[in-house]
Amino acid sequence: MFRALSSRRLAVAAAAGIALISMTAACGASSANSAVCTEAAWSKPFADFTTAATSSAGDLNKYNDATAKLAADLKALAGTADGEVATALNDFAASFESVKIDPNDPAAAATAAGSLATKAQEASTKLAAACA
Secondary structure (H helix, E strand, O other), X not given: OHHHHHHHHHHHHHHHHHHHHHHHHHOOOOHHHHHHHHOOOOXXXXXXXXXXXXXXXXXXXXXXXXXXXXXXXXXXXXXXXXXXXXXXXXXXXXXXXOOOOOOOOOOHHHHHHHHHHHHHHHHHHHHHHHHO
């Protein structure tokens, strides 16, 4: 019985090791990518963006500043990663970088928001796949 239990433990430990290696490999086998993916390093830039966008309270220039800062933060994060993770983060940055709402045309904000939502969803899916 002890011998059977030991082999089961070994099998579980081996399976866990293989899973860990495969997750690292899926994240580009890079320690930088592994850190970016496991720590969800993009959470802070998005939290900062949410705070800034919420506090802009209708000031479209402040909202544009918040999206530009988020894009810059995501690009900086992409610079610490490589492969598919870096590409996905750069795509996320490009999504927010492309949003420039004209304060003189607030009606265009709805169109821009819809476009941003689509692009951000695509980039999010790509990032999740790169970190899987």
